[in-house]
Amino acid sequence: MGGGAAGTESDAQTSAPAGADPGQAAAEGGKAAVSDEQGEAAGQAGAEESPAKAAATAAAAKTVAAKRKEIFGPRKGIKSQTVLVVGGGIAGITAAIEIAETGFDVVLLEQGPALGGRVTRLNLYFPKMCHPNCGLEINYQRIRNNRRLKVMTMSQVLSVAGKAGDYKVKVRTRPTYTTRDCNGCGECAKVVKKKIPNRYNYGMDKMAAAYLPHEHAFPMRYVIDPGVKGTADAKKLEKACPAGAIDFGQEDEEFELNAGAIVWATGWRPYDARKLEVYSYGHSPDIINNVEMERLASHDGPSGGKILRPSNGKEVKKVALIQCAGSRDINHLPYCSMICCLASLKHAAYVREQHGDAEVDIYYIDIRAHDKMSQFYERVRQDEKIKFIKSKPGHIDIGEDGRPVLCGERTIDREIYAEPYDLVVLATGMEPSLNGSSAPDGISRDEYGFVVDDGGQFSAGVAGGPFDVALSTQSATAAALKAIQAVRGGVS
Ligand SMILES: Cc1cc2nc3c(=O)[nH]c(=O)nc-3n(C[C@H](O)[C@H](O)[C@H](O)COP(=O)(O)OP(=O)(O)OC[C@H]3O[C@@H](n4cnc5c(N)ncnc54)[C@H](O)[C@@H]3O)c2cc1C
Ligand code: SF4
Ligand code: SF4
Structure with missing residues (x-):
């Protein structure tokens, strides 16, 4: 590969x-490639056939080329x-x-x-x-x-x-500081001292500053963080690379x-959960968003695929999933993000597969599991350790023992709750990635930023x-x- x-x-x-x-x-x-193929076809015909037939074949090839140009060629x-x-x-x-x-x-x-x-x-x-x-x-x-x-x-x-x-x-x-000679051996990652936040894991852990983006990366080529250039690490890397594939002379290139x-x-980026101040994201490592939950469950994630409390590495016994965190809210994303109900059903299944006695509470406005996915929803509902609580939590406090405490009112029986959890996952929605970035002028976009x-x-x-x-x-x-x-x- x-x-x-x-x-x-x-x-x-x-x-x-x-x-x-x-x-x-x-x-x-x-x-050029199209012409070559046609020329070759005409040449082969000439070697095997009479001159008259070869001429007819060549003429036919020209007609095909003209027809192709007419069909696929550009208009005025x-x-x-x-x-x-x-x-x-x-x-x-x-x-x-x-x-x-x-x-x-x-x-x-x-x-x-x-x-x-x-x-x-x-x-x-x-x-x-x-x-x-x-x-x-x-x-x-x-x-x-x-x-x-x-x-x-x-x-x-x-x-x-x-x-x-x-x-x-x-x-x-921008440069990777590696060339196409990189064979993916990973020697550079072994010798580099500098650590940087692991972007692949949404910064939940750190990684070496010479890295493969992930184990299935395409292209399979290591990248060296720009912060390494000009440091003692840089010399070590050049020495360690058996393929001579490190080139700190690379620079930004611009072309037309x-x-x-x-x-x-x-594509998209997760809605910034820090904007949902009432949910205390950033105030406790045990309050995460749904893309971080995907990494927590992944074998190449920050905890090797074990869903543990980020604060202390202990097993989770009680998990809350909060739906529509930022979506369907005129102060944040006014639209429904479409996939976060299904993602949370998936997350409930992740937890239950790993922890047989763990409880999962899903706080929702309504569950949107469309088409074939309604069967998956029904399957998750069969699990008596997964509860569906119709309520949009008002806020999250941090309890004296450091656990997040969900506070709000249940919509159906009007019961007020203050419920502590080991882990809270905010089902944040999808925002167009062009929002807030320096998107070039001249792209038509709607009121939400979608193209x-x-x-x-x-x-x-x-x-x-x-x-x-x-x-x-x-x-x-x-x-x-x-x-x-x-x-x-x-x-x-
Ligand atoms: C928690 C969660 C779980 C999900 N689980 C599922 C699931 O189980 N099944 C499912 O079907 N869907 C799932 N989804 C939805 C799925 O992630 C999206 O449908 C999918 O990512 C859409 O792909 P995309 O190519 O449109 O966008 P993206 O995956 O965002 O890819 C966009 C690419 O464009 C690049 N890019 C961005 N801006 C620029 C730029 N200016 N210049 C050059 N490159 C740029 C980015 O680096 C990126 O590589 C989930 C979503 C969430 C939030
Ligand atoms: S840059 Fe060199 S040392 Fe690093 S993975 Fe590629 S070939 Fe190996
Ligand atoms: S959590 Fe469900 S209802 Fe809410 S925005 Fe996401 S998909 Fe829509």
């Missing part, structure tokens, strides 16, 4: 030096047929593969060091409750096998100018890329609305089709 992955990424990077145009380069490469005003996909999560990966497998050139930009997005950080994912990286690995194989698809990690869009059929996009690529259409697949299609720029996945993985991939396929129509110029 490592060699191919690194190759894919490096090819894209080396074809895009500062000031060059990888979008155009990719498009030109694609056209389309300057580039390359599609730029921004964001390498499941939606961006899906859109990029669909477009490339249809025969169009694609550049897939990802701001982080590896593809996969937030799905890679889930423990298991519904509906099948399988490991998320199984499905992703099949997609990585399709990327490796497709020469029309260029992946560029550590890359972000700085600005977009132009219009459908003719965008000029400024991109910045031409594209006929852009797919925004920039709205405009004829040349399209949304895929959660960049366009709160979706689960199945809906994200469906929307990505739709975006792929719209992007192809945009670079093709529509039917006439």
Whole structure:
């Protein structure tokens, strides 16, 4: 996996030096390849057939080429047929593969060091409750096998100018300080002294400053934190690397890329639970959000997959899950985030599988378990240790023993409660990741920040609305089709 992955990424990077145009380069490469195949077909025919037949075959090949150009070639005003996909999560990966497998050139930009997005950080994912990286690995194989698809990690869009059929996009690529010769041996991680917060685990633990983004990373290449450059650690790393794959001479690179259409697949981030002051997030390590719960349950998470109290590492006996933490609230996210009811049902199941005598209380307004997932909801309801309490807790106190205490009123019997728990999980919603970031001008977005299609720029996945993985991939396929129509110029 490592060699191919690194190759894919490096090819894209080396074809895009500062000031060059990888979008155009990719498009030109694609056209040349089509002509070569046609030339070869005509040549073979000539060797085996009479001159008259060979001429007829060559003429037929020309007709096919002309027909192909007529069908797939750009209409007037389309300057580039390359599609730029921004964001390498499941939606961006899906859109990029669909477009490339249809025969169009694609550049897939990802701001982080590896593809996969937030799905890679889930423990298991519904509906099948399988490991998320199984499905992703099949997609990585399709990327490796497709020469029309260029992946560029550590890359972000700085600005977009132009219009459908003719965008000029400024991109910045940050260094990893490793080269494509990195073989993933991990020697650098063994010798580096510096520790940094583990981003993959949402900062719940620390990791070495020379790291593989995660065990299934694509590309499988180590990254060195910029804080190591120029320190004593840097020299140790260079000495330890058996492949000579460390290069502290790398710098930020900026370049321009031409594209006929852009797919925004920039995804989401968890709503910032610190804004929910009444829930005391940040005041106790035992109050976490739902993405942290995924990491807590994961074998490569901060506690090796054991759901323990973050404050003292002890077993959890009583867990509360608070629904709609920030969602369906005009002061925070006014919309329903769609997946957090299902995520909490999953979290209740995680706890019950690990701790046979643990109790889980789910505080909810109403439970939204749609389609096939209603069966999963019914299954969870059968467990008598999982209670559904209709109430939105008013606030969380920290008890004298350090445990979080949920305070509020039950909606049905109007009973007032003050209930202590070992662990409280806030089911925070999904916010578009472009919110609050320096998103380039010229992207149409709705009142919540989700991307709205405009004829040349399209949304895929959660960049366009709160979706689960199945809906994200469906929307990505739709975006792929719209992007192809945009670079093709529509039917006439
Ligand atoms: C707690 C929780 C549990 C969940 N569990 C499940 C589940 O079990 N099953 C399920 O189907 N769904 C689940 N989901 C939903 C699932 O995570 C989303 O459907 C999925 O992540 C959507 O993928 P995406 O590609 O749209 O976005 P993301 O996964 O967010 O990927 C976006 C990618 O774009 C990159 N990016 C962002 N901005 C830029 C930029 N400016 N430039 C370049 N790159 C950028 C990011 O680094 C990221 O790699 C869960 C969600 C939560 C909150
Ligand atoms: S020591 Fe070198 S080859 Fe090995 S993982 Fe680190 S950078 Fe890659
Ligand atoms: S999915 Fe459930 S928890 Fe999430 S916002 Fe909607 S109702 Fe609330």
